[in-house]
Amino acid sequence: MKSNYIQTAVVILLCILFIYAGIFKAMDYQLFLSDLSKSPLLVKYDKTLLAPMVLGTEFLIVVLLSFTLTRKAGLFLSFFVMLLFTLYLSTLYFLYTNIPCSCGGILGKMSYPTHIIFNAVFTVMSAAAILVGVKKPVILK
Known part of the structure; x- marks a missing residue:
């Protein structure tokens, strides 16, 4: 029961x-x-x-997360996208200088280290939501 609340909270945060x-x-x-x-x-x-692929993927994730039948796919896609974004930002930060972030709003105004940590937290949250949604195997006695 508690795992449902965790997964729901993560889904809401990812959608936002x-x-x-x-x-x-x-x-x-x-x-x-x-x-x-x-x-x-x-x-x-x-x-x-x-650019349209990035936007389309972001909005697709929201749609997938919005429905019970597609939520698992949405969580896997959000994990994959957040992992990619985190690796992308980390590569830019550690290997290049003065590269603007293409994220919009307040996300684009974060420093690279802050943004990398922010993305990593959402990556871990996506993974956690996937893991709490996995049914535990029945152990036969």
């Missing part, structure tokens, strides 16, 4: 995070595209395809 991030990126889409273009890790990718 992805809605917030997606809306801010969409509201200033040109800035989002511009910041993506400045990333040395993304030079090989077409930003006009990458």
Whole structure:
């Protein structure tokens, strides 16, 4: 029973995070595209395809998390995306200088170390929500 509350709390927080991030990126889409273009890790990718994919994935996660039947897929996708974002930011921070963050709103104003920790916490929360949702095996006596 307690695991349901934990998973629900994490799902709500993830939905808030992805809605917030997606809306801010969409509201200033040109800035989002511009910041993506400045990333040395993304030079090989077409930003006009990458940007909508990022936004679409963020909103897809919210939709998946919103329904019981798709919640597990939403949690796995949110874990994967948060892990990727955390690794991406860590790589930028440790290997490059003066690279703007393409996250919107207050997330984009965080320092890199703060943002990396923030993302890592949400990554761990996603993993925890997945793990508490896993049914324990029945042990036969």
